[in-house]
Amino acid sequence: MSFPHLIGYSVLTLAVWKLVQRQASRKANALDVAGPENEHWWKGNMESVFVDSFERCLKIAADYGGAIKIHALFGDEWLFVSDPRALHHILVKEPHIFEEVDDFILSNKLVFGDGLISTLGEQHRKQRKMLNPVFSLSNMRELLPIIQTVSHQLKSILVSNLATHHPVELDVLPWLSRSSLDCICEGMLGYHSAALDTGNENEYTEALRMLGPSISKTMIFRSIVPVVMRNFSLYWCKKIADWLTISWLPTQTMRDLRELRRVAETMDSGSRKILQEKKAALAMSSSMPSQSHDTSGGTRGKDIMSIMLKANASSAEGDRLSDAELLGQMKSVMMASLVMIFAGLETTTAAVARALYMLAKHPHVQQ
Secondary structure, eight states: OOHHHHHHHHHHHHHHHHHHHHHHHHHTTOOOOOOOOOOSTTTTTHHIIIIIOHHHHHHHHHHHOSEEEEEOGGGOEEEEEOOHHHHHIIIIISTTTSOOOHHHHHHHHHHHOSSGGGOOHHHHHHHHHHHHHHTOHHHHHHTHHHHHHHHHHHHHHHHHHTOSSSOOOOOOHHHHHHHHHHHHIIIIIOOOOOTTOTTSOOHHHHHHHHHHHHHHHTGGGGGGHHHHHHHSOHHHHHHHHHHTTSTTSOHHHHHHHHHHHHHHHHHHHHHHHHHHHHHHHHHHHHHOGGGOOOOSTTOTTOSHHHHHHHHHHTSOGGGOOOHHHHHHHHHHHHTOSSSHHHHHTHHHHHHHHHHHHHHHHOHHHHO
16 A cells, blocks of 8 residues: 555544544534434435525424534535524624534635635634725725626626527526626726627636536535544645545545645635735835826726725734735635635525516516
C-alpha cells in the first residue's frame, strides 16, 4: 500500500471513529421535537427537504409547525425553523446564544478564511461592529444606480430572447444568477464582473458562480472537516485534501473535491488581488484628495468594500480587522454560505426567480 493510500485510510478511520463518538453523545441530547420520519440511513431527510422542492418545505411546516426536527447526514438531527418570531429570537435578539456548529464554522473557514461566517465570540463581535454601519440605509441607497443599470441590461437580454410572435419558454434562472453576481460584485467590491456578457467571462467570475453548486456536491465531507482541522496543521490539511482525491475514491467524488478546491483557490487569489487594488486606491485618494474626484457615474468608492476599508482605517487600533479578516470578509460578503454567501447570490437569485414564477402563474396579480 502506498503512503498516500495509507494516510488517506488513516484519516478516514479517525474521522469515522470521531463521528461515532459524537453520535453517541448526541443520542443523550436528542431533539424532543416533532418532524418527518427518517427517510434514508445516511442522507436522512436532507434530499427531500433541500433538493426535491420548495413545496416539500411548505408541507412539513404545515404538518409539524414552525420548529421541527429533520434527520440530517449520518444520523445527525437538525432543528428546522420557519416560524418568524422564533427566527427573530435566534438571529436578531439572542444570536450569541445560538452559535453555529463546528461543521459549519470550520468548513467555511477552509473556503472563506477568517470572515463573518467562519468566526465566533469576540472575533465575530469585532467584525459585526465594523460591518453594521457599512450596511446603513444611506450606503445602500448609493448602490441603487448599480442595480438599476444591471436590471436594464437584464431586461434587454430577456426581451431580445422573446422577440417572436409565438409563445416562448425561457429559463430565467441562469440570467438572474448572472445579474445578481453583477450587482454583488459591483456593489460589494466595486469590481465589474460582466457576468451578463456571456462572451466575457473570466476565471474569477466563473469561480464565484460555481461556489454554491460545488459546496452542495461535497456536503458529505463536512462532518470530517472538524476532525481534520483539529488534529492537523494547515500544511497537513492541504496534503490530506490532495490524498483524498486519489484514485481509491469514486471518480465523481474526486472530481467534486477537486472542483471545490479549484474554486476556493481561484476565489482566494482573485480576492487578494482586488483587496490590494482597493487598499492602493484608498492610499492614493488619501494622499492626493484633489485628484480623487468621481469619474465613474457616481459609484466610485461607494461600494461596500471601499467603505469597509475606510471604516477599518479610521477605527481604533484594537478594533481594526487584519488583512486576513478583511479578505475573508470580502469573500463572505460576495457569496456568503450559507449566511452571507447564499444571502448574497443564491438566495437573491432564487427569490427573484420565484417572484417571477408566481407572477407568471397569476396573470391577474401581474396585471
